[in-house]
Amino acid sequence: MTLLRRTKMEILKLHLKNAKRVIERTYTAPFLAHNPMEPISCFAHITDEKAFFVAPIQIPEMMKQNIVANLDIKPEQLEMKLARMGGGFGRRAYGHYIVEAGHISKKMKAPVKLIYTREDDMTNGIYRPTYIMTYKAAIDENNNVTALHVIGGGFPESPLHENRFPAGAIDNYLAESWELPTNITIGAYRAPRSNFNASAEQSFLDELAEAVGKDPLDFRIELLKKAKANPVGKNNDYDVSRYMGVLQLLKEKSNWGSPATKNAKRGVSAYFCHASYAAHVVDVTMKNGQPYVEKVVTAMDCGFVVNPEGAKNMVEGAVIDGIGNALYGELLIDKGDTAQKNLNNYRIIRHREAPKKIEVHFVQNNIDPTGLGEPPFPPVFAAVANALYKATGKRLYHQPYLKELNKQKA
Amino acid sequence: MAKFQLKINGKQLSVDVDPSTPLLWVLRDHLHLVGTKYGCGAGACGACTVHLNGNALRSCQLPVSAVGTQAITTIEGIATSETEMHxxxxxxxxxxxxxxxxxxxxxxxxxxxxxxxxxxxxxxxxxxxxxxxxxxxxxxxxxxxxxxxxxxxxxx
The missing domain is CATH 1.10.150.120 ([2Fe-2S]-binding domain)
Known part of the structure; x- marks a missing residue:
């Protein structure tokens, strides 16, 4: 008799085949344009002796070689001064506009101030890729999740972080990626990949909790307890205790179980990325068929908080950015061009659409500080979707959620 | 090109520009009042807001020729005094x-x-x-x- 050695995929298939129930859901998100308030700009003056630039850029070190190579100058000729940035969000991680201004100055033999119009920026962007993710879970007769298969893909990269929660918490876990090339220019956008990975994963976990008859917040804590006591696999890249810590703090501070805002329905979500842990409870209401996030309670673990007021402001901004992109964010490509070219039809969240209140609670510890601009952003999307499910009875799988809500209504 | 007398932050200032130039670019490029910002050029973002006779207005949408004798206030002109902010x-x-x-x-x-x-x-x-x-x-x-x-x- 030969010993039968099954692949991970075969074992998974067997579980899915023998499961009492299988839940399969697919999530999508569109391209996004960064639209920092200050359009792209650069001052360049290239002479025989010197290449002088003044520009706002996120990662100047990374650009040095690029500028030197593209403009055919010697490294010691390069002088670059940094200007304050009117927003970045990833848009200013790449210095193509510095090279462009340099070329113009070289050709003109004159100092040049290059300012993109909003249309230039939005039609020649480096967009957040479009992503697709499918989750499939097996549930046995005792309401245990016995297997999980996730396959994530996108144009031109996969959003999946395969060793993140719930990896480690579920037996028979398999994560796969695919990628297809595209000639649409893409780049980093606030919490790259995670900004979609979190929305799909945390929406699916919410639906899974409901399927097994558990409270969504307690369900996540239970999974983490298992990952701590009996971790599945060896490559899990998050700290289980700190992940559980933000959920426990959130549960306490949000008075989970009772809606804090009148007529509101609540949704929860959590995520780990850029070395920090974030969790949100959002309260949504529907007014005249329009969704509004009234209040958000956030728990963060980003290690030691150096500047509490600045940190709080950063989290508030990430939450509002997340709500805006979850509900409205969408850049469509039509016949090789962007359908949206300016802020008249590319929607960014505005005053009256912002929540009335955001409470931010930091886990107090003395761990070295970690990311904060990015980590609170990804989990907002699913918290909004999960709350909207409670408010409307409709699960939302496709971003932007407002469009999806309107589609379901029609 | 044409000459315009503008009343900005309580001062009379003159510029020689194309009459269709939006007030925003007259302020920024010709008068170097760069506190007023360009965001979209379409009146959709509010970054270029100034006051015309005390009312908020998107300066990217107003050709300089339409200003006439009306009073313009920019961010540089709202402080209570030289030493006190608004x-x-x-x-x-x-x-x-x-x-x-x-x-x-x-x-x-x-x-x-x-x-x-x-x-x-x-x-x-x-x-x-x-x-x-x-x-x-x-x-x-x-x-x-x-x-x-x-x-x-x-x-x-």
């Missing part, structure tokens, strides 16, 4: 409103115009008056709190 500016600093700061000129100009015509606005009135001003960093909650703080400091 109450709205003070509230902004006290509540640490800004992140990147780029939209804040326009936000402050809209807020000052609002409080001038409505010294004690409700939350809904603030939202309605400020919804034309986008803040990409998402500082809306602090903007609203700063407007309420400034309203209190001037109406008590």
């Amino acid at each position: 109450p709205v500016q003070k509230a902004w600093l006290e509540l640490d409103v800004a992140q990147c700061g780029y939209c804040q000129t326009g936000q402050i100009m809209s807020a000052v115009a609002l409080l001038k015509r409505n010294p004690n606005p409700t939350e809904a009135e603030i939202e309605a008056a400020m919804t034309g001003n986008i803040c990409r960093c998402g500082t809306y909650i602090r903007i609203k709190a700063a407007i309420q703080k400034a309203a209190k400091s001037t109406t008590k």
Whole structure:
């Protein structure tokens, strides 16, 4: 008799085949344009002796070689001064506009101030890729999740972080990626990949909790307890205790179980990325068929908080950015061009659409500080979707959620 | 090109520009009043907000030829005196409103115009008056709190 050695995929298939129930859901998100308030700009003056630039850029070190190579100058000729940035969000991680201004100055033999119009920026962007993710879970007769298969893909990269929660918490876990090339220019956008990975994963976990008859917040804590006591696999890249810590703090501070805002329905979500842990409870209401996030309670673990007021402001901004992109964010490509070219039809969240209140609670510890601009952003999307499910009875799988809500209504 | 006499921040200033030039670029490129910002050029973001006779207006949408003798106020002209900021500016600093700061000129100009015509606005009135001003960093909650703080400091 030969010993039968099954692949991970075969074992998974067997579980899915023998499961009492299988839940399969697919999530999508569109391209996004960064639209920092200050359009792209650069001052360049290239002479025989010197290449002088003044520009706002996120990662100047990374650009040095690029500028030197593209403009055919010697490294010691390069002088670059940094200007304050009117927003970045990833848009200013790449210095193509510095090279462009340099070329113009070289050709003109004159100092040049290059300012993109909003249309230039939005039609020649480096967009957040479009992503697709499918989750499939097996549930046995005792309401245990016995297997999980996730396959994530996108144009031109996969959003999946395969060793993140719930990896480690579920037996028979398999994560796969695919990628297809595209000639649409893409780049980093606030919490790259995670900004979609979190929305799909945390929406699916919410639906899974409901399927097994558990409270969504307690369900996540239970999974983490298992990952701590009996971790599945060896490559899990998050700290289980700190992940559980933000959920426990959130549960306490949000008075989970009772809606804090009148007529509101609540949704929860959590995520780990850029070395920090974030969790949100959002309260949504529907007014005249329009969704509004009234209040958000956030728990963060980003290690030691150096500047509490600045940190709080950063989290508030990430939450509002997340709500805006979850509900409205969408850049469509039509016949090789962007359908949206300016802020008249590319929607960014505005005053009256912002929540009335955001409470931010930091886990107090003395761990070295970690990311904060990015980590609170990804989990907002699913918290909004999960709350909207409670408010409307409709699960939302496709971003932007407002469009999806309107589609379901029609 | 044509010559225009403009009343800006209480001073008479003259420029020689194409009559169709938006006020925004006259302010920035010709008068070097660069506190007023370009965001979209379509009247959709509010970054270029100035006052025309005390009312908030998107300067990217107004050709310089349409200004005439009307009084223009920019962010450079709203302080109470040489040494004292406007109450709205003070509230902004006290509540640490800004992140990147780029939209804040326009936000402050809209807020000052609002409080001038409505010294004690409700939350809904603030939202309605400020919804034309986008803040990409998402500082809306602090903007609203700063407007309420400034309203209190001037109406008590």
